Amino acid sequence: MNKIGINFNKGSGDLRDNDPTTTVDLTQISTVLNRRRKTIFICVAALVILGVAATITSPKYYDSVALVLLDQNIERTTQQVSSVGENSTNDVAMESARLVILSDDVAISVVKRLKLTDEAAFMSPPIAPFTRFVGSVFGAIRSCLNSVASIFSSEAGSVNSETLLLSSGALDNSSQVDPLVAYAARALQNGVLVSRVGRSSAFSIYYRSADPILSANIVNAFADVYVSDALNANYVATERMTEWMQGRLSELERNAQEAAGEAEAFRAANSLSSGANTGSMSEDVVDRLNSDLSEAITDLARARAMDTALTAAVGAGQDALLAGLPRGIPAIDDDEFATRQKMLSDALIDLNAAQEDGSAPRITSNKARVAIAANRLYSAMQRMKEQARGEVSLAEARVDALRESLNVAVTNDAAAGPAQIELELLEQRASTLNTLYQSYLTRFREIDQQRNFPVSNVRVLNYSAVPLVAAGPSLKRTVILCVVLGLILSTVIIAVKEWRDRFLRTSDHVTKIIGAPFLGYLPKMEHSKSVIRGKSKDHIAREERLPVSRYFFATNNMRSQYAETLRNIVLTSNLEFNDGRRGRVIGVTSSRPQEGKSITSLNIACSFAAAGKSVCVIDSDPHMAGFTRIVGAQSKAGLLDILSGSLEWEEVLQTLPSTNIKMIQCIIPKGFNHGSEMLASSKMSDLIEDLKARFDVLVLDLAPMGPVIDARVLMGSLDQVVFVAEWGITPISLAHGILTGDRSLETKLLGVVLNKVDMDKIGDYASDSDSATYYQEYNAYIN
Known part of the structure; x- marks a missing residue:
């Protein structure tokens, strides 16, 4: 395969194509790379030299990594008081933990623990000379820009260093931290990298330093300080929770005592005793008791259903959970139970996936996970079963109490009924407050016990050892990186150069882009540039001019590419003008001045003369x-x-020196400006007709078609036109516009010849189908 389906129509040079649907030969790309090999070499070599110099002069650095793990129960303290929250370690919690590791308090604690303000390796790390040089250059540029900016802003010069430090966050007037410690902490935060290890609950703490001991000490200190910070945070949270529950317990105790006192006072005031039949009950009280009884019966049914389901699940045993989650259990409003259910479900899913893959290590690992999750869920089910059984007993007691109260209330005397009911309500309120107080008291004792024995949800997995081998700079990696960057840079430069290279260079440019016949290459010959270039048009210094014979390149170098191209022009002209008539008129023109059309006209005439014309x-x-x-x-x-x-x-007719070629020169008087009008006159047409009767070939050296219209006014008198373009100088678009913008020129165009061609470089531009690619192989025939 030597083609790829990429359209480079908007490019230029060899990659330009008028048909957007065509593909580009890979050989064209290789040709571009070959001719731009010097650019590639310079870019790669320059970057490699800079990279090697920077690497050699850069100090060595050492990397250290410590690992810390967060337990899944991140919100343990809150969950002990309330079931609201999630036990799973979610992304938000992990990101919050990462921010805690990078917090100011942790960084300042590390600075103080390691006394980094006294460490020269930390406060003043070694800098490579190359980096220092680049920094100096950018610093000088920044100073110049600041100086310029200060001219337009009078306030810019009044900003002092302390203001800059405050704006950058290096100092904080609101805290009592030493500015040097704050600066060191900020530098430490900028140098430490904390990242989550995959989707796990672990973090890696990474730091790079020129001192291996300092590098390891910093990451280990971060790990220790973070563990201590997490432990302190749990202790503070527990302490605050304890204070809140103490206030709540005091309030509940006071309310329970007040409720009990009100019930006793009401009993004494009405001469009532608990459960005594003192009278009948009002209709409203009976309705309220009926409503409470209905609600209590519903709660009892719900509690019994929960107890039955949990009893069945627990009775099935822990092994039943290995086959899947238990069915038929009503929704349980308990986050811990839900989390353990999810853990078992996830473990079973992973186990099934591992069994499908047939991976023995994964199957073993996931079976262990399933066993652990089943054990935890079974323990939760047992706990929920006991809790459900207690709720059933409580609900049954409440139903019995309400039924008894309702029966007593219905049969009581109407006068004593309301007072008795009121007393019972007071007693129930006092009992409820007392029960709530006892529940809070039990939970308070648990939290108080945790405060005395705090447990952190963070632990260090791996401490960093002192690195013995420097992590860099690596000369090999630098060279590879510089080579890649050099190739990228050279690709950009080559793309820009190829985009800007919009000049005629090969036969493909002439035939495929312009769509004109190609006559050949005229190599750049000695003295091909006129020595009179730049002279005024009415002054020619004869002593500065070379002999005319020195410009007969075709006849002086019969075995040359130049002569072969001229022979091709003569042959092409003869093939098109083969009716035997005399008086062939050939116009030689170009798009721009100084493209060599006059010397080409001279050598075309010499070639025709050598053929006997x-x-x-x-x-x-x-x-x-x-x-x-x-x-x-x-x-x-x-x-x-x-x-x-x-x-x-x-x-006026003259003979060209050293030849039998006749010529009519053009002597331009000073101040003459009407050449185009005279060329368009009938006298010019009569002159051409007279000369056609006398000579076999008339060669007209025409003016360039770009700046003036002289060649166009003579187009009707011409039989053939040879268009001369300077190799690598004539723009493709200019030549294309001229050759396709005049219909009469298109019909009479004999072809385009590329002049002043550097034959040593043409192979870098020509395609495989171009004979110029094999120019060096033609030396035996053309030398």
């Missing part, structure tokens, strides 16, 4: 007269004198 060259550029400048003015009269009617063409 009678040739006449007409310098048809009344603006710059490039052909006349090259060969040198042989007389004081020229084309403009013929077109003005001053002279006949026979009087």
Whole structure:
């Protein structure tokens, strides 16, 4: 496979394509990389040298990691008082724990414990010279920017260092922490990395330092301080809960005593005794007792159902839980029981997945999890069973009491009934308050016991040992990274260069992008640039001009790429003009000045003359007269004198030195500005017709088509047009616009020839189908 389906239509150079649906040959990409190999080498070498220099000059650093684990019961203290909350370690709780590890209190405690303010390795760590240099450069740039900003803001210069420290969080006036300790704590927080280990309840505490002992001490101190902080937090929470329950117990005790006192006072005032038949009851009291009885019966049924279900589940034994969760148990409003049910469900799901995968280690591990979860759930079920049994007894007692009260109330005397009922209500209220007091008292004793024996929900899994081997800097990793970055940088630079490379370089550019015939490459020859470039158009210093024969590249180098291209132009012209007529008119033009069209015109004429044709060259550029400048003015009269009617063409016709080629030069008077109008006159057409009858080939050296219209006004008199483009200089878009913007030019275009080609570099741009790729192999034929 040598193609990929990527469209580079919006690019340029070899990757440009007018058809957005086509693919790009991989050989084109390799060609681009080959010709930009110097860019790739420079980028990679520069970054590797910088990376190696930075690595060699950088101090070694050591990494240390400690692991701490959070128990699932994070909210243990709160759950002992209330069942609201979750036992599972959720993401919010884990993130909160991570923030606690990085809190100011923990960082300051570590700083004080290790006395980091006195550690030179921490307060002033070694800095690599390269890093110091880069920092100095950026510091200088920042200072310059601040200086410029201070010009526009008078307040900028009044900000002192203390304000900057306060704004950055390094100092805090609201606390009594030493500023140096606060600075060290802030630096420690910025250097310590705390991350959760996968989806577990464990955290890794990571720190990097140039001192291996300091690195290990810091992460271990963080672990110890965090465990102590968690223990203190539990103790503080328990202490606060104890204080709250003490106040609540005092209030309940006082209310219970007051309720009992009210009941006794009411009994004494009405001469009543508990359970005595003192009278009948009012209708409202009976309705209220009936309502309470109905509610009590409902609670009793619910409690019995719960007791029956739990008794059956417990009676099935713990082994029954290994097959799945018990069925038929009503919803239990107990978070601990729900959590243990979920733990067993998750463990069973994982076990089933492991059994499907057939992984023996996973099956063994998950069976252990299932056994542990089943044991915990079974213990919870036993506890809930006892609790349900107690609730059944309580509900039965309440139903019996209400029934007895209702029976007594119905049969009591009407006068004594209300007082007796009121007394019973008072007694029930006193009993309820007393029961609630006893319940809170029991829970208070449990919490007080935990306060005396605090348990932390955090423990250290692994302390960090002092690293014996430096973690870096690694020369190998640096070199690999620099090579990758160098390749990325060179890719960006190459992409920019290729995007900007919008010039004609290969035959594919001419045939595929412009859609014009390609005539060949004219190599860059010695003296191919005119020595008169830059001279004024009416002054030619004969002593600065080379002999005309030095520009006969085709005839002086018969076995050369230059000569072969000229022969191809002659052959192509003959094939298109094969009717035997004389007077073939060939125009030579370009898109821009200084592309070598005049020298190309001269050598085309020499090639036709060498083939036995009678040739006449007409310098048809009344603006710059490039052909006349090259060969040198042989007389004081020229084309403009013929077109003005001053002279006949026979009087102006000259012979090119050292050849039998005739020529009509263009001598431009000072201040002459009407060349286009004279070329469009009938006299120019008559001149061409007269010369066609005399010569086999007329070569017209035309003006460039980009800046002026001279070539276009002569297009009707031309038979063939040779378009000269300078290799690597002529923009593709300019040539494409000129060649496709004139219909008459398209029909008469013989082809495009690329001039001043660097044959040593053309292979970096040409495709495999281009003969220029194999130029070095043609030396035996073309030398």
